[in-house]
Amino acid sequence: MVYESAIELSMDLLGDMKTIGVPKSRHCGRLDGKGTIGRRDRDLTREKWRMxxxxxxxxxxxxxxxxxxxxxxxxxxxxxxNPKAIAAEHNKSFGIWFQNEVMKEF
Structure with missing residues (x-):
């Protein structure tokens, strides 16, 4: 019980202090999938998302x-x-058509 109180008091007093020991890697974060500048979110236009x-x-x-x-x-x-016009129409309308076809099957 006394030890627990002493540990709690020590943690309260030393909680914000930086510990010494093995230095933190300068690559920490980058190896975890985080960039050096930070996370960049990109918003796609509706057209780019469809493509x-x-x-x-x-x-x-x-x-x-x-x-x-x-x-x-x-x-x-x-x-x-012509085939080029059909391909263009296919790229434009396939997503909606595909969704409707799959929904008909269920």
Missing amino acids: AHTYILHNEDEVAPYVERHMSFLRRLIRKA
């Missing part, structure tokens, strides 16, 4: 059949459009 989302979806094997179905759908819908 990133589309890119990620197109690189998933499970989504590949949906990509082909959407391209076929667009070719039937826009018969006179």
Whole structure:
């Protein structure tokens, strides 16, 4: 009981003091994923977010059949459009179309 009181008193008195011993690494923080300047948050525009989302979806094997179905759908819908115009429309509308198709399946 006396020891506990002595330790509590010592901790209160020495709580803010810097301890001596092994020095803190100058790399501490950077190795934990923190930058030297600090964390930088970036806000993506709606268009850039959509482009990133589309890119990620197109690189998933499970989504590949949906990509082909959407391209076929667009070719039937826009018969006179060239492949570049169909690709542009696909990139613009695939996310919403994909979401709707997946929701229909459930």
